[in-house]
Amino acid sequence: MDWATEAERLAEAADRDAEWLARAARELLPAGARLAVDLGCGGGGMAVALAQQGPAGLSVAGLDGEPAVLAAARRRAERIGGAAARVRFAVARLEDGGEALRAVAGGAPDLLWVAGAVHHVPDQQRAVDGLAAALAPGGVLALAEGGLRVRHLPWDVGVGAPGLEDRLDAAQMRWFGRMRASLPGVAAMPYGWPEALRRAGLGEVATRTFLVEHEVRPGGPAMASLLASLGHRVARTAEEGLLSEEDREAFRRLLDEGDPAWLGRRTDLGHVEARSVYTGRRPA
Numbered sequence: 701m702d703w704a705t706e707a708e709r710l711a712e713a714a715d716r717d718a719e720w721l722a723r724a725a726r727e728l729l730p731a732g733a734r735l736a737v738d739l740g741c742g743g744g745g746m747a748v749a750l751a752q753q754g755p756a757g758l759s760v761a762g763l764d765g766e767p768a769v770l771a772a773a774r775r776r777a778e779r780i781g782g783a784a785a786r787v788r789f790a791v792a793r794l795e796d797g798g799e800a801l802r803a804v805a806g807g808a809p810d811l812l813w814v815a816g817a818v819h820h821v822p823d824q825q826r827a828v829d830g831l832a833a834a835l836a837p838g839g840v841l842a843l844a845e846g847g848l849r850v851r852h853l854p855w856d857v858g859v860g861a862p863g864l865e866d867r868l869d870a871a872q873m874r875w876f877g878r879m880r881a882s883l884p885g886v887a888a889m890p891y892g893w894p895e896a897l898r899r900a901g902l903g904e905v906a907t908r909t910f911l912v913e914h915e916v917r918p919g920g921p922a923m924a925s926l927l928a929s930l931g932h933r934v935a936r937t938a939e940e941g942l943l944s945e946e947d948r949e950a951f952r953r954l955l956d957e958g959d960p961a962w963l964g965r966r967t968d969l970g971h972v973e974a975r976s977v978y979t980g981r982r983p984a
Contacts, residue, residue: 707772709932714743714776716925720910721745724977725753727908728842733810735836738762739801740794740817744773748784750811760786761805765793794818794827798834808836815844819880823887825896832900838984841902842977843893847909850973852916852926859961860950868951871942872933878940893978902980909976916969923964926971930963931955 714721725746729736736758738747747762754760762777764770770789777784792804794817802808812835821827831841849869856862880886889896897905916922934951937943943951953961963969 707766707768709928710769711743711772711776712925712928714745714748714773716922717745717912718749720912720975721749722753724842724844724908724910724975725749728811728813728840728977728979729754729758730810730838730840733758735759735761735805735807735809736811737801737805737809737813739792739812739814739831740764741773741789742769742815744777744787744789746813746815747773747787747789748777748780750813751783751787759806760788761809762787762789763792763801763804764789765791767791794821794831797830798832801831801834805834808834808839810836810839811842812839813842813844818843819845819876820883822883822885824889825887825899828896829900832897832902832980832982835982837982839982840979841897841900841982842979843897844975844977845893847976848974850912850929850971852930852969852971853963854968857950857954857961857963859953860946864947864950867947868930868933868937868943871937871947874942875937875940894980897978897980900980902982904979904981906979907976908979909974911972911974913970913972916971918965918967922971923969926969927955927964 736750736754741747741762741764744762747760751760762773774789777787790804792801812831814831818824818827835841853865857864894905894907914922916926938948953959954963956962957964
């Protein structure tokens with residue numbers, strides 16, 4: 701993926717996710733934490749949440765491998781101001797390994813948050829091993845990977861065959877499978893994230909799932925976000941021929957402001973999903 705072109709979308713997603721990220725930050729920060737790191741920070745959503753929810757003395761670093769993404773995250777933090785302004789953003793890649801991560805972050809993190817990033821690495825277990833090794837003694841690694849996919853649409857939207865969003869989800873999972881298969885040196889990981897954390901030598905492995913739910917009304921920011929997200933998902937899967945011609949036409953109409961079927965006028969849409977976070981602690 702060309703992450704530079706995704707920079708503004710990631711910053712918008714950070715705004716949308718601010719509420720649940722604040723809840724996660726409050727729950728996950730270990731007592732007495734001095735350094736928290738958001739690796740693969742995207743729009744800086746968790747980095748800002750950690751700065752806002754943590755104690756005044758907490759140092760927070762937002763790290764990403766794409767300078768354009770970091771620039772958008774930095775602009776967002778400056779716009780929010782307050783505690784967000786003390787987040788330090790710097791270039792670092794997940795694949796660089798534990799020692800490099802510590803060097804860029806300014807030390808061994810007491811909390812290392814990695815959201816939606818490990819699945820882009822060819823050898824996921826090796827990546828988790830490196831993240832675990834970067835932790836301070838007693839530090840927590842939190843992987844936000846998966847959960848229950850977002851639901852926006854009624855089963856029957858009156859355009860195309862019922863179950864349109866389910867078929868889009870299925871197309872996106874096929875896209876994900878192709879993406880994973882195309883990575884050079886890809887290694888299978890035929891087990892779940894809790895087992896990956898255990899194999900990395902971490903203890904107290906647990907899963908926390910956060911419900912994310914809000915109304916979507918015509919003309920509001922949630923509607924704009926919904927339309928942008930659906931448009932992005934449809935374009936990505938349609939481009940690779942993963943959606944049928946009938947479903948592409950249905951989404952074309954639903955996303956066309958000039959069409960009577962445009963979703964932006966509807967009052968029966970929503971946003972419901974569950975975000976799962978897998979945690980493990982390095983022995984003290």
